[in-house]
Amino acid sequence: MKLLSATGITKRFGGLTALDSVDLSLNAGEIVSVIGPNGAGKTTLFNVLTGFYSVDAGAITFSGERIDDLPVHRITKRGIARTFQNIRLFGSMTALENVMVGRHCRTRSELAAALFRTPAFYREEREIAHSSLEHLKSVGLGDQAQTPARHLSYGDQRRLEIARALATEPRLLLLDEPNAGMNSQESGVLMETLLRIRREGVTLLLIEHAMRVVMGVSDRVVVLEDGRKIAEGTPAEVQINSQVIEAYLGVPAGSDA
Amino acid sequence: MPKKFNRFVLPLFLAMVFLALPFFLEGTTWGFLVRILGVMGLYGILALGLNLVLGYVGLLDLGFMAFYAIGAYTTAVLSLRGWNFWFCLPASALMAMGVRTVLGAPVLRLRGDYLAVVTLGFGEITRITLNNWDSLTRGPQGISLLSAAVPPLRFFGYSLYTNTHFFYLIFAFLAMAWLVCRRLDRSRIGRAWIAIREDETAARSMGIHVARLKNVAFTISAGFAGVAGALFARWENFVTPESFTFWESALLVAMVVLGGMGSLPGVLLGVAMIVGLPEFLRADLFSRWGGGQMVNARYLIFGALLVGAALFRPEGVWPRSRRKD
Numbered sequence: 001m002k003l004l005s006a007t008g009i010t011k012r013f014g015g016l017t018a019l020d021s022v023d024l025s026l027n028a029g030e031i032v033s034v035i036g037p038n039g040a041g042k043t044t045l046f047n048v049l050t051g052f053y054s055v056d057a058g059a060i061t062f063s064g065e066r067i068d069d070l071p072v073h074r075i076t077k078r079g080i081a082r083t084f085q086n087i088r089l090f091g092s093m094t095a096l097e098n099v100m101v102g103r104h105c106r107t108r109s110e111l112a113a114a115l116f117r118t119p120a121f122y123r124e125e126r127e128i129a130h131s132s133l134e135h136l137k138s139v140g141l142g143d144q145a146q147t148p149a150r151h152l153s154y155g156d157q158r159r160l161e162i163a164r165a166l167a168t169e170p171r172l173l174l175l176d177e178p179n180a181g182m183n184s185q186e187s188g189v190l191m192e193t194l195l196r197i198r199r200e201g202v203t204l205l206l207i208e209h210a211m212r213v214v215m216g217v218s219d220r221v222v223v224l225e226d227g228r229k230i231a232e233g234t235p236a237e238v239q240i241n242s243q244v245i246e247a248y249l250g251v252p253a254g255s256d257a
Numbered sequence: 258m259p260k261k262f263n264r265f266v267l268p269l270f271l272a273m274v275f276l277a278l279p280f281f282l283e284g285t286t287w288g289f290l291v292r293i294l295g296v297m298g299l300y301g302i303l304a305l306g307l308n309l310v311l312g313y314v315g316l317l318d319l320g321f322m323a324f325y326a327i328g329a330y331t332t333a334v335l336s337l338r339g340w341n342f343w344f345c346l347p348a349s350a351l352m353a354m355g356v357r358t359v360l361g362a363p364v365l366r367l368r369g370d371y372l373a374v375v376t377l378g379f380g381e382i383t384r385i386t387l388n389n390w391d392s393l394t395r396g397p398q399g400i401s402l403l404s405a406a407v408p409p410l411r412f413f414g415y416s417l418y419t420n421t422h423f424f425y426l427i428f429a430f431l432a433m434a435w436l437v438c439r440r441l442d443r444s445r446i447g448r449a450w451i452a453i454r455e456d457e458t459a460a461r462s463m464g465i466h467v468a469r470l471k472n473v474a475f476t477i478s479a480g481f482a483g484v485a486g487a488l489f490a491r492w493e494n495f496v497t498p499e500s501f502t503f504w505e506s507a508l509l510v511a512m513v514v515l516g517g518m519g520s521l522p523g524v525l526l527g528v529a530m531i532v533g534l535p536e537f538l539r540a541d542l543f544s545r546w547g548g549g550q551m552v553n554a555r556y557l558i559f560g561a562l563l564v565g566a567a568l569f570r571p572e573g574v575w576p577r578s579r580r581k582d
Binding site: 050052071072073076077081082084088089090091092093097100101102103104105106107109110111113114115117121124125128164168 | 445466
């Protein structure tokens with residue numbers, strides 16, 4: 001079943017075409033990685049899918065509905081969550097509070113409920129605190145709940161971002177370099193976490209440079225270069241694709257291509 | 258047990274001592290303190306209001322006094338037409354909130370310094386308008402409410418007019434303002450505000466409607482200013498545009514920043530320091546130190562304390578604590 005389908009996505013910044021009619025489609029339950037050299041347009045693709053950038057051409061359909069003209073918060077509510085390449089946590093809030101903010105779009109207490117402390121307000125607050133702690137535990141941060149986010153280690157901050165994104169109850173989770181800065185033991189744990197998230201019914205789209213992670217968990221790999229999709233296929237297919245090798249390593253000396 | 262003592266019994270005891278103060282002070286040479294405490298209470302309401310936008314959402318507002326002015330003038334003008342204070346009060350709050358909502362819609366698209374410049378401009382526009390709209394505000398002469406046409410401020414049959422009366426009235430509203438802030442702080446809305454301050458991009462991707470929540474904070478904060486303005490107008494019984502200068506707005510920002518942005522006790526401590534210190538340094542007792550020169554040096558000492566606080570307590574004298582609930 002198609003969960004997301006993006007067709008002919010084009011995004012220009014002045015004279016630079018960051019994405020040039022890129023097609024992408026994701027089936028429910030897949031793990032797909034986007035790879036490509038720096039500046040290929042990977043993060044731009046994420047920003048387009050999550051509504052941070054509007055598209056100049058093309059259409060994005062998420063579970064049957066057009067989302068390319070929706071604002072960011074509505075897209076989150078539809079079920080797309082993301083993490084950021086350069087971690088964006090709420091630094092002075094505790095780890096638990098960070099995840100509680102993630103519950104915002106799935107809860108509804110407004111001003112009046114907060115001011116008059118209705119029974120519904122208390123019930124919802126309890127639910128928020130409870131489910132947030134569960135999300136924290138699920139990434140192994142249960143004992144760091146009261147630590148301000150900015151005091152967490154780098155790896156823990158990346159994990160907290162994932163927990164916070166999961167708290168929005170996404171059907172599609174976009175992870176921008178989740179493995180960055182992790183050692184090999186941590187990246188082993190990360191891969192297990194990714195597979196577990198998929199088992200819970202969440203479709204994953206990754207941007208990743210670490211080939212061990214890409215090849216280890218992906219069902220399919222999409223390769224971008226200069227804003228164009230140059231290859232797509234299983235990890236094994238992509239690894240032997242001559243265009244991909246060229247993009248990463250250049251043309252062999254003496255060839256005239 | 259000691260925890261319960263610290264969290265409940267001790268504050269209650271201190272609050273009772275505080276509320277008994279006017280009885281001990283009135284009629285003595287320290288009677289002027291009741292008035293100073295009342296002024297601090299008014300600034301407390303204003304600072305808690307400003308803290309909603311500056312402390313939680315992180316929007317620098319340099320024209321907050323405009324909404325204090327709108328509240329004060331609304332009550333003054335309506336009182337002259339014979340309105341009872343208890344109708345003027347909500348009218349002031351609604352007027353301030355209404356103007357703020359209309360202002361917020363276009364202005365809140367701006368960030369950081371640009372927003373500060375626009376709010377500063379709005380503060381000045383308000384003051385200049387009040388200064389020139391003679392038919393409504395009597396311009397620089399101001400509006401005096403000491404006329405027979407103005408109904409006395411009555412509360413369940415009692416007339417309220419002394420400093421002590423207003424001390425209690427103001428602190429009752431300050432307590433309500435505190436309660437409102439506290440409840441907002443510990444709610445989904447409060448968390449969303451702080452999230453916006455910490456990282457607006459991440460807040461958006463959490464599904465927070467940033468523009469709407471900013472406007473909510475912006476609007477509610479003006480309600481605080483409107484209420485404070487109404488109390489001010491009836492206490493002084495006189496309003497003039499000169500009470501609502503940029504200097505006042507800047508001092509208010511200093512109170513919130515000095516005390517600790519987003520920390521409710523910190524904000525009130527900031528008010529106590531900035532409103533209180535110059536007055537206390539002027540008081541009889543202190544003025545005798547240093548051969549009577551303390552009075553003249555009071556702003557020097559005040560300035561040195563502000564610089565010291567900024568250097569040694571950059572997050573505020575009483576910063577927001579990470580709560581454990």
